[in-house]
Amino acid sequence: MRLYGIVGWKNAGKTGLMERLVTEVTSRGFTVSTVKHAHHSFDVDHPGKDSFRHREAGASQVLLASRNRIALMHELRGDPEPSLQELLTQLAPVDLVLVEGYKRDAHPKIEAHRAVTGNPLIAPDDPTVRGVASDTPLHLDLPVFDLDDTKAVADFILREVGL
Structure with a gap:
């Protein structure tokens, strides 16, 4: 499964970039699924x-x-949170899975960055970040x-994913 992530701190523009990427990639004829970490x-x-x-009555799945x-x-009812890899097994096959969040996982990522947030870049300390999408020159x-x-x-x- 081809997987690529979008990471960044709160209010960095991750969700907007994800939304636009899904529209752009599907407009090119590829199928896309998304995973969002909360x-x-x-x-x-x-x-x-x-x-x-x-x-509320106690069903494990609905x-x-x-x-x-x-x-x-x-x-989950107290069970540990499933890993990204475990969650991916739940998805039907598609051309590309875009992941928002899961910044500590090992898949390749683009960092979304807005200068106004004042947050430091993740990219310099994380080799899985392959590029940065920013509202300011870097x-x-x-x-x-x-x-x-x-x-x-x-x-x-x-x-990057060979599509």
Whole structure:
């Protein structure tokens, strides 16, 4: 499975870049899936809904299905968080999986960076970061892209993964 990550600190532009990359890469005829890591508790369900009630009653997994989409929720109930590699086994085959987050994992990555956040770059200390997409010029020994130049970032990622 071809895998490429987008990492960066909070408010660095990761999600916007991910969204634009999915649009750009799929417009070129490739299939794309995404994985997003959340550092906090989150819920995709709503109190009072049937699926929420199933989870609250103790179901380990709840599968919602309609003619438009399916969603599988798996309650960990104290079990350790699955690794990225374990999660990838849950995905159907696609041309490219884009991963937002998981900055400590070993897959290749682009760092999203906005100067206004004041956060340091991850790239200089992480050899898995292969390039930086930034809103300010940077002088690095890595490719640096304008954060809004989605086409150039997509070209780079597709070359890197052999597509």
